[in-house]
Each structure stands twice: as structure tokens, then as C-alpha cells.
Amino acid sequence: MPISEETFFLDPRFEGTLQSQIQQLVAEGILSGRFQPGEKLPSSRKLANHLGVSRITVTLAYNELIADDYLTSAGRSGYYVSHSAPPPPEIPQNRSNDTVDWARAIGQSYSNVRQVDKPSGWGGFPYPFVYGQADPTLFDQQNWRLCALQALGKKDFTSLTGDFADRDDPQLVEFIARHTLPRRGILARPEEILITVGAQNALWITAQLLLGQRRKAVFENPCYPGLREVLGQTRCHLSPVDVDEKGLDPEKLPSDLDVLFATPSHQCPTTATMPIERRRALLEKARADDFLIVEDDYEFEMSFLTTASPALKSLDEDGRVIYVGSFSKSLFPGLRLGYLVGSETFIREARGLRATILRHLPGHIQRTAAYFLSRGHYDALVRRIRLALHERREVMDRAIRTQGLEIAGAAQFGGSSYWMATPPGVNIDEKVEALRKRGVLIEPGMPFFEDAEDGRGYFRLAYSSIPASRINDGIRILAEELRS
Template identity: 75%
Template sequence: MAISEETFFLENRFEGTLQSQIQQMVAEGILSGRFRPGEKMPSSRKLAKHLGVSRLTVTLAYNELISDDYLTSHGRSGYFISQSAPPPPEFSAGHSRDSVDWSRAIGRRFSGARLVEKPVDWEAFPYPFVYGQADPTLFDQQNWRLCALQALGRKDFSSLTADYAERDDPKLVEFIARHTLPRRGILARPEEILITIGAQNALWLAAQILLTQRRTAAYENPCYPGLREILTQARCHLAPIPVDDDGLPPDLLPDETDVVFTTPSHQCPTSTTMSLKRRQTLLERARERDFLVVEDDYEFEMSFLTKASPALKSLDEDGRVIYVGSFSKSLFPGLRLGYLVGSAPFIQEARALRSSVLRHIPGHTQRTTAYFLSHGHYDALVRRIRNALHERRELMDQEIRKHGLSIAGRASFGGSSFWMSTGPGIDVDDLTTRLKARGVLIEPGTPFFETADEGREYFRLAYSSIPLAKIPKGIAILAEEMGR
């Protein structure tokens, strides 16, 4: 790699000759690790022109650096960092002294949240029962690549380069309106749909618009940890509602509730499904008490045990439900592509807020996804994933029963994980550590609950990424560590 001459600047306060200053700049670059052996230096002519000095000055500096074995000359090819140049120190060099008292300067803190941690190298573990990761053996990389190339074509130049700001890719919005939403019983016009950076961004937008410090947000306990952090940041009044085997109980909602956040089709993380009767009751309460409902309808595509229940939004006759959907689970998490569906006045505000924060979702990402969906590749992928998950779930269920392990939450239509109970006397954090040492990854339940103590007897066991052949041995190790 060539080092640009633009990385060099003369210092007016430097005490010494221009030649010695150039030598010092190069030496410091090598000793700090910025310049590495084999990299090409700028030519003496280019560096002299950039610094405003004579070429002879640069040449003399380079020659001194060659004699000190910092640089080497390769004839007509130019100057290069020497392979035997002094190596940088093992410690990282500091850039400047930080004299700011950050404990006082930081007005609001966002770190320290209890979130589900996934090892970066989870694929290196032989038994990764981790949730939400893409399985490379199932994903259609070839057709995704073709769609990405198509989106790069001249025909789609404007979709790739345009500043969308106040709008989204019309092809993607059209597909969601005409194909995705009707499968959930939802009819929506383009002005009622907003593309987001995944479901979490959609939930954040909804919370920012609907909540104030005087309003109350009710949400499930346990719940998606990212949602709890979003609501905490909104500085609203919080009302965690304990879920049961039928999901969120509407009768437990406090009278002062302004917005309810729920996962009725596939409760996170217990996997339970809210019954049709309870959904109707929730909508009746919303009408009677004049509150709104934000429905996170993730993983509805993974319905292989029974047909997925209608979305809560499809039963909504008053415009009180705001619907959150995502392609991150069904395609791959790194895509970060979701959508909000709601009444036009709400979407108008969400679009304005999105524009002020991140302007719009990258055009190439939207158009590539639109092609992947409209060409039929998405439906084929979902069928393939659904069949694979069904097979893995049956084997998981068989092995779990074989070893006498306890399932705490039963998904009625499918999904990609089991919500498990350790039983009394087993701390899930200690169990997680012991299993990791043996190559088994599970997700402890503590981050999902309002308080960590509530979740010490629960964990999530996912099967979206673990190969079928690895499941029996992984469950056997789990049962052994649990004393079963």
C-alpha cells in the first residue's frame, strides 16, 4: 500500500532543520505503527511539492533514513519502509493528554446496559445455540450477489445515488405494501410505511415520537433488552408487565398507560403466542382507555408448527396499532432493514425524525432487497429456512425431553429458539461460563428481565445457526453440566 503525501505536515514550532523534521515525521510514523514494512513512501517530488520545500531536502532526508534502516530504495520503483525497520513498541502510543473530567462532562449515560452478549467468534464454537445469527449453509448468497449487481446497474443509478431524505425506495415500499403486509392481514398505503434500520431503530422512532417524561409506557417482562433501554432513554414512566403462558395480560395494564409495547405473535424471549381472545381484549382496552399499541411482529415468517396468527395490526379498526417488521431475522442481521407501519400522521413524524438523525437508509441496500424480494428469492429462502428450522426443532425437542430438561415457554407456531428453565439450585450465569469452556454457547435469561435476579433460572436455546448433526452432543453437554 502506498502512503499518501497528505499524511505529512510541517510543524512551525519544530526546532531544527526541515530535513531533520522530515526524518522525524517518517520515523515517528514507523515507530507508532502507522507505517508498516513494505509500504511505499511518496516520491521525493510529490512530498516536496506538498510540504513546499525543495526536492533536495526530501532526498537528503530519505537518504539519512535509508542509512538508519528506516527506509530502503528499490531503484526506479521508489522508497519503501524497510523490512528491518525498528518495530513499534508493544504498548499503544498515546496521541494527546486527555484532561477532560468525563464523569462531569457526560450529561447522559448510555453504556452499562444489560444486553444479550454474543461472542464475536461464535462460529468458532462447536455448539453455538445463539439466537438471530445467519446460517451460511442456508442463505442464498449467489442470488443476493446478482441482485446487488443489478442494483449497481445504470438503470438503477438514481436509486443508488439519490438523496432520499423524505422518501424511500418505491420498489421496496411497493413490495411491502402489496406482498409482505397482506400476508399478515394488513393493508397499508405507501404514505403509511417507513423503512428503518432494523426493528430496533423502528422501536426507537416510535418511543421518541409517542413518549414524553409525563407519559407511561407498558411493556412485557421479560422482554427484548434493547426495547427496555430505548424506553429508559425516553425518560418516560415505566410499567413492566409480567407475562404468562398467553403473553401480556391486558388486565394488568395500569390506568395511566399511554403506549403498550408488545410481541403478540412470538413473545420475546418466551416464544409464547398471544391468543386471539386476548388480542381482542387488548384492543378493547386501548379503545376504552385511549392508549396506543406498538406491535413488534418479528419472526412471523418462521411458522412451521401451525399457521401464524393474524397480526394485531390486522384486527385494529381504530388506527391505534403501530406495526414493526424486519428483514434482519429472515435475511441476515447485518442487513439492518426494517419498517414501520402506522397512520399517515405518525409516519410523517417518524420520517422527519429519521431524516434529522440519519437522513435515510442507503439506497443500494433498499434496491438490492427490493430485487431479492420481487424476484422470488426471498420466498424460496424463507421456505428453505423454515424447513431447516422445523427439522432442527424436532430434534432439539427430542433431545431436550430425552435428557429431562425443562422448557419454560412453548412456541405455538415455530420460531427459532426454546425458552428454558434451569430449575432451582442452578445459577444461569455460572452455567453459561461452564458451558462456554466446553464449546457450548447459550444465552442467559438475566438481560431479558427487569431485574437480573428474576432471570437467574432461565436461558434461551436457539437453533438457527447450529448444524443439525451438532445438536445431540450439544444438548448432552448441557444436560451433563446441569446434573441431568
């Protein structure tokens, strides 16, 4: 890649000739690693015009760098960084003197949050029991590419390049309203739908609008770690409530809460499904105690054993339920495409808040997704994923029982993971690294709990990204480590 002349600037405080300063600029770029061997330098004419110096000055500087083996000349082709130039030091020296007391300057820290580790090279492990990653053998990359190419066409120029302020792609919103939501028993108008950057962004917007220092939020324990951190940012009063084998029990809720965050269809991470009786009791309690419910309905498409239960939002007659949906689990997590469904008044405020931080999602992403969904590719993909997950679940279920491992939770409708319990006295945190060395990736339970110590006896075992043929060996190694 050619190096632009615009990366060079002369320092009027430099004590020396222009030629020596140009030499130093090039040498520093090479020694810092910014200029790589084989990259082309600006021509002497271009660099001279940019710096406002004579061309002979630049030429002389380049010749000195050639003599020192920093550069090489290729006749009329130009000047290039030499492949035998001095390599950058292993530890580049920091020329800045950072004297800022960042501990005092930063008002609130976000870097020490507890999150589920997602190894960047998970695909290179033979037994990746990691949750929520796309399986390249299942995803319909060809049709996604075709939809993306069409969204780049002249017909969609406005959706590709336009600034929609706080609006969303009408084709995507229409598909969600007419096809996605009715499958969950939900009827909504476009004015009641907002596109978000995945479910995480939807939860953040909701928390920012509904919570404050004088309000109380209740959330499930254990729960999605990202939710707990989002709620903490509002500085509201937090009240975790333990779940059981049927999910959240309405009878355990405090009477003075303002907002409840729940995953009734597929509790995260235990995978428990809340029975219809509990859902109706929860809505009655919300009406009696006058609180709102934020329903995270992730992974409902992965129902291959039984039909997924109706969404809590579909039973809501008072408008108390705010619904959070996402395509990140069923399409691919890097898409970061989710949506909020609520009353028109709430969505209007949510749209205004979103506009202050990112206005709207990229138009090309929205239109590509709209094409992929509306042309039937999405439904075909979901069917293919369901079949694969069904097979993998059966293999994993047999392997788990053969090895004598304990299942703490498994979604009744299907899903893509098991919530596992360790043998008595085993700290899963101490086993993670040993398993990784043997090619097995699992997700320890500590990040999901309010008190991390409560999660040391649990872990999540997903089967969405591992071929069925590798599951038996992976479970065998896992069982060996847990017994050792």
C-alpha cells in the same frame, strides 16, 4: 497499500531542520503502527511538493531512514517500510493529555446498558446456540450478489447515488404494501409505511414520538433488552408487566398508561403466542383506556408448525396499533432493514424525525432488497429456512427431553429458539464461561428482565445457526454442565 503524502504535515514549532522533522514524521508513523512493513512511501517529488520543501531535503531524510533500517529502497520503484524496521511498542504511548471530566460533560450514559452478548467469532464454536445470526449454509448469497450487481447498473443510477431527502425506495415500499403486509392481514398505503434501520430504529422513532417525561409506557417482562433501553432514553414513567404462558395478560395492565409495547405473536424471549381472545380483549382495553399499542411482529416468517396467528394490527379498527416489522431475522441481521406501519399522520412525523438523524437508508441497499424480494428469491429462502429449522427443532426437542432439561417456552408455530429454565439452585451466569470453554454458546436470561436477578434461572437456546448434526452433542455438554 501506498501511503499518501497527505498524511504528512510540518509543524512550524518544531525545533530542528526540515530534514530531521521529515525523518521523525516517518519514524513515528512506523513506531505507532500506522505505517506497516512493505507499504510504499510517497515519492520524494510528491512529498516535497506537498510539504513545500526541496526534493533533496526529502531524499536526504529517506536515506537516513534507510541507514537506520526504517526504510528500504527498491531502485526506481521507490521507498518502502522495511520488514526489519523497529516494531511498534505493545502499549502505544498516548501523546494527548485528556483533561476533560467526561463524567460531568456527558449528559447521559449509554455504554453500561445490559445487552445480549453476540460473540464476534461465534461461527468458530462447534455448538453455537446463538439467536438471530445468519446461517451461511442457508442464505442465497449468489442471488443476493446478482441483485446487488443489478442495483449498481446504469438503470438504477438515481437510486444508487441520489439523495431522496426523507423518501424511501418506491419499489421496496410497494413490495411491503402488496406482498409482506397482506400475509399478516394488514392493508396499508405507501403513505403509511416507513423504512427503518431495522426494528431497533423503528422502536426508537416510535418511542421518541409518543413518549415524554409525563407519559407512561408499559412493556413486557421479560422483554427485548434493546427496547427497555430505548424507553429509558425518553425519561417517561416505565411500568413492566410480567407475562405468562399466553404472553401479556390485558387484565394486568394499569389504567393510566399511554403506550404499550408488546410482542403478541412471538413474545420475546419466552416465545409465547397471545391467543386471539386476549388480542381482542387488549384492543378493547386500548379503546376504553385510550392508549396506543406498538406491536413488534418479529420472526413471523418462521412458522413451520402451524400458520402464524394474524397480526394484532390486522384486528385493529381504530388505528391504535403501530406495527414494527423487520427483514433482519429472515434475510440477515447485518442488513438492518425494517419498517414501520401506522396512520398517515404518525408516519409523516416519523419520517420527519428519521430525516433529522439519517435522512434515509442507503438507496443501493433498498433497491437490492427490492429486487431480491420481488423476484421470488426471498420466498424461496424462507421456505428453505423453514425446512431447516423444522428439522433442527425436532432434533433439539428430542435431545432436550432425553437429557431431562426443562423448557420454559417454545413457540407454537415454530420460531428459532427455546426459552429454557435451569435446574433448581443453578445460576446460569456462572455456567456461561464453563460452557464457552467446551465450545457451547448460550444466551443467559439476565439481560431480558427488568430485575437481572429474576433471569438467573433462565437462558435462550437457539437453533438457527447450528447444524442438526451437532445439536445432540451440544445439548449433552450443556446438560452435563448444568448438573455439575
